[in-house]
Amino acid sequence: MPRSSLLEKAEKLTPEEFDVVREHPLKGAEILEPIALFRAIVPAVRSHHERWDGRGYPDGLAFETIPLFGRSLAVADTYDAIMADRPYRKSPGREWALAEIRRCAGTQFDPALAEVFLRIPEEVLERIASGADRSEEIDRANVIKR
Structure with missing residues (x-):
């Protein structure tokens, strides 16, 4: 199954498929590393699935050993993941997402x-959820390409 299909899969991931998903922080860091413009964010991309309590991946970092931007990205990424509809579930909504972030403060975050x-x-x-600012983001991205 192509990697991009794993996020859209309606059934529970197999252990092998979950291992592929868990590679994405490393793959993202590997893609960005050679690009000078993005080099400063590579540690954040690599560490955004680390957990405050040390039970995350890929390196099992904990507390302040996780780069600050990676810790910040972890919260935003989780919020975005909760708010997104998936084939296997509808988003539980903003209130639930915020309650989950509150619940995981001190363990995951x-x-x-x-x-x-x-x-x-x-x-x-x-x-942000409505995508109201996305056209401006796309315009900024096109400026970078030029």
Whole structure:
């Protein structure tokens, strides 16, 4: 099964498929490393599935040994994953996502960064979820290509 299909799979992933999914922080870092413009974010990409309690992947880092940007990205990535509809489930919604981030502060997430995320105004989270700012992001991406 192609890697891109794993995220859209309706059934539970096999252990082998989950191993492929778990490679994405390493693959992302590997792709970005040779590009000077992105080199500064490589540690964050590599570490965004590490956990505050050390039970994450790929390196099993814990606490402040996880790069700050990686810890921040972990919270945002989790929120985005919860908010996305998947073939196997509908999004449980913003309130549930925020409650999950609150619940996982101190285990999965740096508690201070989780608290900062939880203070993002509701209207900002709604605008992000609606995709209202995406055309501007695409325009900025096209500037980088030029």
